[in-house]
Amino acid sequence: MIKMTQSPLYFDVLIVGAGISGIGAACHLRRRCPSLSFAILEMRSDLGGTWDLFRYPGIRSDSDMYTLGYSFRPWPEPKAIAEGKDIKRYIRDTAREVGVEQHIRYRHKVLAANWHSEKCLWQVNVDTGENMSTIYEARFLFSCSGYYDYESGYKPDFTNEAKFSGPVVHTQDWDPALDWRDKRIVVIGSGATAITLVPALAKEAKEVVMLQRSPGYVASTTSKDPWVDPLSKFLPESLVYRILRWKHISLSIVLYQLAKAFPEQSATILINGVREALAGHCDVDQHFRPHYNPWDQRVCVVPESDFFLAIKEKKASVVTGHIERFTPDGILLTSGENLEADIIVVATGLKLKALGGVTLQVDSRDIPASDCTSYKGMMLSGIPNFFLFMGYSNASWTLKTDLTARYACRLIKHLDKKGYHYAKPNQPDSTVAEQDIMPLSAGYILRGKHLLPRQGNKHPWKIYQNYFLDWLSLELSPVIGNELSVGQRPSNSDWKNLE
Known part of the structure; x- marks a missing residue:
């Protein structure tokens, strides 16, 4: 039986995952929104994500480090295709240099997250080990846990x-x-x-x-x-x-x-x-x-x-x-x-796992990721104050997650300035046709695509897999579009004391 601690822990932002995108998101928050409190919840015992998990001989990047590296911190090595241990060291050095390493809480596995509309807060259930569970509260939730299962890879059933x-x-x-x-x-x-x-x-x-x-x-x-x-x-x-x-x-x-x-x-x-x-x-x-x-x-x-x-x-x-x-x-x-x-x-590949296995709820109602449509490749229809960090399928992962982090900071600052408490992508209208979110025919994608969110066939629901188009959309366009609703919590809401 899992015991639950009594008093919820509050942060402005909770980041799920201390891999390359989670550390990047935290660094952007630290640099662009220094007044916000945040914590990084990592289910493993060390940071690095992919670059901590995989230990096989020769593990290296499959794209150049000028684009897999962070926009705000140059890759320091001469090799553009880097070994896994060097990438992990780069992630750790970045976390230390920007001052986010001390915000990581290891062996914290997020089980479920429930958005309370009346409070405009996320209530997050976290397994902290030894049959203990902790409740965290946050205004914003960043899902930086990737798209595959860290607990096991895909393995066919081989005869004999x-x-x-x-x-x-x-x-x-x-x-x-x-x-x-x-x-x-x-x-x-x-x-x-x-x-x-x-x-x-x-x-x-x-x-x-x-x-x-x-x-x-x-x-x-x-x-x-x-x-x-x-x-x-x-x-x-x-x-x-x-x-x-x-x-x-x-x-x-x-x-x-x-x-x-x-x-x-x-x-x-x-x-x-x-x-x-x-x-x-x-x-x-x-x-x-x-x-x-x-x-x-x-x-x-x-x-x-x-x-x-x-x-x-x-x-x-x-x-x-x-x-x-x-x-x-x-x-x-x-x-x-x-x-x-x-x-x-x-070496037969990965098993997909949407949102790192976290169960998403809105007002205690389960919202499977597969029921949602991606908004600009980073938010989900019907889910307030939630950001999904997913990279490109045809280029470096970090390029898109870097843009996502910068936009998230921009949106949060806008909401705070205007006195709003949430931003939520609306449901796309009937003219938007649904498509698979990842345009690849690899086996691991085909096996698990039913678990992932969908995309639409036109902006802002379509994912273009193009950095330049995303840069224009996320950096230069108005931070609030027609498909994004914003609002405030009820004035009588005791928003930091969830029942």
Whole structure:
């Protein structure tokens, strides 16, 4: 039985999650709204989110740090594609520098949040461990917990898995004590995790095979931007960072738009790039020609061609096929081929979890996220004073969450100045057609899209996946639009004493 503490703890803003977006949101609050009180509730024992959770060899960013980093604090390292430990250190250093680290409350798992219309307050139920639960109250609630399940990744049911004599390890549950040196390893998967893991394992493993059901798009990139050194000779670090940030933002938007406008030509360019990188060491048409268009799923980046080099040096290989069953010494494919293995690594992706599993209520009535429509990609229809921090599917996560944090601060300051107590997106009218919120066909998206909010087919309900358009919408347009209702609590409301 869970015991509940008696007196609610009050803050102006509660931030759920101490990952890259939660720390960023707190930093913006500290810088732009210094008079507001806030707390960051983190269910894990340390900050970092994704960059604390994943510990598999080679873990790194799949986009450049000039855009994955914060707009207000330059990425300090020369490499644009960074290792996970360096990203976590950057997040921690940012939290310390801005003064938000002391506001984090670890091992605080948010279970439910109920908006009280009469009080214009969120009442948040938090599991603090050891069968104890605490109630927090807040004017505003920021959901910065991402969109996937931190407790377990997606793992298919493999026939006869128990008969395999070695360990079967999911990348989300990687054991640092696992001895994989001089072992034969099969990595099941073809996404960014597998592309990252294979060359890291290949350095010391006896043999690494990446087993994929179907190919994905893969592109080489440099780990260090070639503009860094020339610009650094003449310009200060902060200005170099801004220039490179806008360069990478612009380039990502242009390449994405070209890929969507000219999918066949873009696919040819990507596949020819792989062909050139492998130089005849692999059947490119069999293993690297996807059955979908570029950016129907994310394009995997390969810094310094390390994945291709592992194949060329015969330290790694790619097999495309379907699993029939596990065997005591490996995996039998439906083609009859047997892949021998000492260790099998499952890199089959994520499980979606909306709002970090938090149950949202308005006046004690459950409001599933899937019943809501996203407003400007950051608020939900019918939910007052609530911000959902979700990044781009075609660019760095932080670009959009950074814009969301800045807009949230702008809106809160406007409400306080005008004497309003809440802002709530209205329900979209009948002319707005609903669409999936994430425009990707990746397996983890298809499996869990029914859990996520929807988007509409026109502004402000449509998510454009375009930083420039969002910058115009969130930075330059009026803070209160026609689809956003604002109001005050009843004058007789004892708003800080919820029953």
